[in-house]
Amino acid sequence: MTAPDHLKITGPEDILGFIPHSLGYWPANSLVAMTMQGKRLGATLRVDLPDASRCRGPGLAAFALTVRDYLEADDAADGTLLAFFTGRSVEAVAEDAAEDAAGDATDSAEGELGADSAVDSALDPAVLARLLRELERTLGRAGLPVRDAWLVGERYWRNAFCLDPSCCAPPGRPIEEIRNSRLNAELVFRGSSVGAAPGRSTPAALQEQGEPAVLEAEEGWARDFSGRWRDRAQFGAVLDVWERVFDAGGHRSARATKASQAGEAALPAGLAGYLRASLRVAAWRDAVLVMAAAGRDAAEAGAEEFGMFDGGPGNPAALPELDALPAAESAGAPGEAGPAGATAAETPGYGDVLLGLAPPAPDWGRLAELDRVLRQLGNCGGGEARAAALTARGWIEWCRGRGSFADALFTAAGAEQPGYRLAELLAELGRRGTLCGWARRREAAWQKFDPDAA
Known part of the structure; x- marks a missing residue:
């Protein structure tokens, strides 16, 4: 930072x-x-x-x-x-x-x-x-x-x-x-606070016993997603839902977010279960990270580049209840393909985004919203979904240049799901002293303090 x-x-x-x-x-x-x-x-x-x-x-x-x-x-x-x-x-x-x-x-x-x-x-x-x-x-x-x-x-x-x-x-x-x-x-x-050192206390996510309604919804969505992991329409629907969640967060001012964070209303159980189930599919999890940092074009083009789609049934699972969320400005119909002509050559690849090498600067506002949502999802229950949420939050902290927090979250993910691959890979980057590309450049680096804060 x-x-x-x-x-x-x-x-x-x-x-x-x-x-x-x-x-x-x-x-x-x-x-x-x-x-x-x-x-x-x-x-x-x-x-x-x-x-x-x-x-x-x-x-x-x-x-x-x-x-x-x-x-x-x-x-x-x-x-x-x-x-x-x-x-x-x-x-x-x-x-x-x-x-x-x-x-x-x-x-x-x-x-x-x-x-x-x-x-x-x-x-x-x-x-x-x-x-x-x-x-x-x-x-x-x-x-x-x-x-x-x-x-x-x-x-x-x-x-x-x-x-x-x-x-x-x-x-x-x-x-x-x-x-x-x-x-x-x-x-x-301005709203800044100094908390406990990373790793000094058990993360709140690990102290939670879970929310039965969310976990029940998660298992239901996981069954619905079965057989659709490589389906282009289902991939698009998942990104649509995440975009709606991001846009809902974008309607709050930075100051309102700081003021309400501690007592913020939880996501509806059905929606939280849907998001947790989507994080259990590694390709979708990675696409959400890339979309938050670099935009939907990058998420879709990267999926095409990796040959993620093999046809599938072509009809996505039903959507969770979204009436409480504002409509996403850029989202099309559920499962609709992204902008025509978007190719991997025109947008940053997954590897470049995950290492902070592209785009020139990420969307820090959306990454902050993703971090907030992931914190809620991790608090709803354990298992692979919690490990994914902890790992994704660790990646965001690494992008921010906060290696100690990142390492603590990767360690927590490994404790929740031993051998969780993405957590192990990202933790190894930290152990080797690799800095996120965005953290290396002042014009791209994360700013904790809002310049407009009074």
């Missing part, structure tokens, strides 16, 4: 206060690196702090190079800000710092940082100093010099470079300065 241009930053408290809103949670035991484009904030990267055993020699160099490789995806970046979010008690680290200052005479810079930091840290202060110096060297050589860096603990924070006790005296400045910063207050006013 990139920072919006309209947010005004007046000091380090604002920068550090922006980070939890950007990530969606308050990080712990993490390095957060933010690129700079002149005086403007660029992309945000969070990685786990390395173990102390990796903070010497080749391990330390490899960690710094990995951070560099990620940050170089921001082609317009000309500098970097670093924040070390740590996780030990202030008292324990203050004692360690004093011991390091007295006992480590091999590196004066490490000793100075260790003696003065007194910030709660899972890493030894001298180790943090080595890590900072290696990042400075590596990023400086790459044309991304570190402009500033901070240590953020559980109760205190401080500048990592300031050694003057008159302005940076141990144990540091109260963490409340970050939580109560002007920018943090503005973001809360």
Whole structure:
């Protein structure tokens, strides 16, 4: 995610206060690196702090190079800000710092940082100093010099470079300065919130016992879909229904969506069952993702390219009750083919869309609506439909550049349906450090904060 241009930053408290809103949670035991484009904030990267055993020699160099490789995806970046979010008690680290200052005479810079930091840290202060110096060297050589860096603990924070006790005296400045910063207050006013770290609690979807009426409808639709998985008319009907759902969400303003999300009325049981049953067909699931991001033409052309259709009965199953939803502006009759002449050569392929390589920018509004609907569908019950919903939500988070949330959702999908293939493939992308193509470019990257929000 990139920072919006309209947010005004007046000091380090604002920068550090922006980070939890950007990530969606308050990080712990993490390095957060933010690129700079002149005086403007660029992309945000969070990685786990390395173990102390990796903070010497080749391990330390490899960690710094990995951070560099990620940050170089921001082609317009000309500098970097670093924040070390740590996780030990202030008292324990203050004692360690004093011991390091007295006992480590091999590196004066490490000793100075260790003696003065007194910030709660899972890493030894001298180790943090080595890590900072290696990042400075590596990023400086790459044309991304570190402009500033901070240590953020559980109760205190401080500048990592300031050694003057008159302005940076141990144990540091109260963490409340970050939580109560002007920018943090503005973001809360705009509707942003900071939740639990991904994976720290059982996802709500996994806590639900299911809704019997929805699950009964789902099984009924699954029986109706049997034998129609490769039927062009049925494929078109499924996309029609999903488009109606997307369009219904598009009629709500962003502010109304934020205000009503917690208490939003559930989808009708028959419709929810239909959508869940459609997600159990892998080709339809993928088409829904592609349609949300790149439009219906891409979904239909890609299906043709893959040779998905083999004729079939030619008559789609009956539709769920849709009277409560506004009519879709672009949808034809149920099962009707897409625009004439649409070919795979004229529209992005499934692979390009799923990797964020095309179109130039996705329809973030529709992806947000898809995420909202998938959350509801996952909460209705378990099984393959829930695994599909969790995986699709993970893909959306990956597209947004929020790898930690994506990985937590892929893990939850695997727990719900062991061996769920799409979740495994997408999780592997994350483990390899692959970034979504849209997240690499500022003009295409997801913006969490609505520029028109008051």
